[in-house]
Amino acid sequence: MILLSYQSEQQLPKVVPEILDRMAHEQIPLELLIMDDGSTDGSFLAAKSLERQFPEVFAHRLSRNYGSTANAFAGLSLVTGECAALVSDDLQTPLDVLVSMYRRWQEGARIIVPYRVTRQDGWRTDVPANWYYRIMNAFSEAKLPRIGTDGWLIDREVIDIVNTRISPRNTKLSLELFLLGYDPVLIPFERPAVDSVSRWTWRKKFKLAMDTFFSVSTFPIKVMSGLGLITFMFCLALTLVLAATKLFFDNSLFGFPIPGWTTIMVLLTMFNGIILFSIGIVAEYIWRIYEEVKGRPGFIIRQDDQTK
Numbered sequence: 504m505i506l507l508s509y510q511s512e513q514q515l516p517k518v519v520p521e522i523l524d525r526m527a528h529e530q531i532p533l534e535l536l537i538m539d540d541g542s543t544d545g546s547f548l549a550a551k552s553l554e555r556q557f558p559e560v561f562a563h564r565l566s567r568n569y570g571s572t573a574n575a576f577a578g579l580s581l582v583t584g585e586c587a588a589l590v591s592d593d594l595q596t597p598l599d600v601l602v603s604m605y606r607r608w609q610e611g612a613r614i615i616v617p618y619r620v621t622r623q624d625g626w627r628t629d630v631p632a633n634w635y636y637r638i639m640n641a642f643s644e645a646k647l648p649r650i651g652t653d654g655w656l657i658d659r660e661v662i663d664i665v666n667t668r669i670s671p672r673n674t675k676l677s678l679e680l681f682l683l684g685y686d687p688v689l690i691p692f693e694r695p696a697v698d699s700v701s702r703w704t705w706r707k708k709f710k711l712a713m714d715t716f717f718s719v720s721t722f723p724i725k726v727m728s729g730l731g732l733i734t735f736m737f738c739l740a741l742t743l744v745l746a747a748t749k750l751f752f753d754n755s756l757f758g759f760p761i762p763g764w765t766t767i768m769v770l771l772t773m774f775n776g777i778i779l780f781s782i783g784i785v786a787e788y789i790w791r792i793y794e795e796v797k798g799r800p801g802f803i804i805r806q807d808d809q810t811k
Contacts, residue, residue, distance in 0.1 A: 728783025734776030
């Protein structure tokens, strides 16, 4: 289990024993990796204290604050078990849900993702988040739960793919998991209210939204190419119409005189359309280079489907 920690000095001593007690009660073996994301308080010292107190706990610290996505990737690079689950330091994903996720893994599921049924974080958070997931589902390859996800549990097969084939830069791991296939199992839950203050700033949210959208969507490129082509075709037709009016209709269109600068403006707009269309074509090639550089697997053969 990967426990993401950031400025969690007060929370870790409460959360870790609670997790260990519940997993022991459910007879679920685990190693608990506390991944400190460059905290500036005493979080890592608290994690090391818990490591000395509990043999199942292992404390690790990133060199600086990289963000939750990089921290999750770092945790996956260290896990040794047959599956791994992600939890936050305030247990926004209830332990009952974690137990249910583990049971589904025992039944054979490779990717299990819990998702919130409702959001009650205040309209300043709920409205942008709802629009984000709508836009992602409409204009990207990924199809995410309508309100968003909290954490995941993945099989060792998937862990190995993530560690070797997916770059942790400019993406979100839950998004990448939906792109892998494996028929993710979704578990709905009501997220409990927490009394901790969110460290998820608007700046971080905006950066993540941009990174995840542009990492999986070609929609902006298609818009740029289409707009350039439409502009060029419209201006080309308008140029022919203007030429005809000058030659055959006494330089007027529907009774309105056509000034001399109109032709210049139409030609400038037409060539701008050509330039925009050309940039869109180049962007299509760059996008394909970007896809190759990311190293996302072109296909995955599930190990459980192989003939022994």
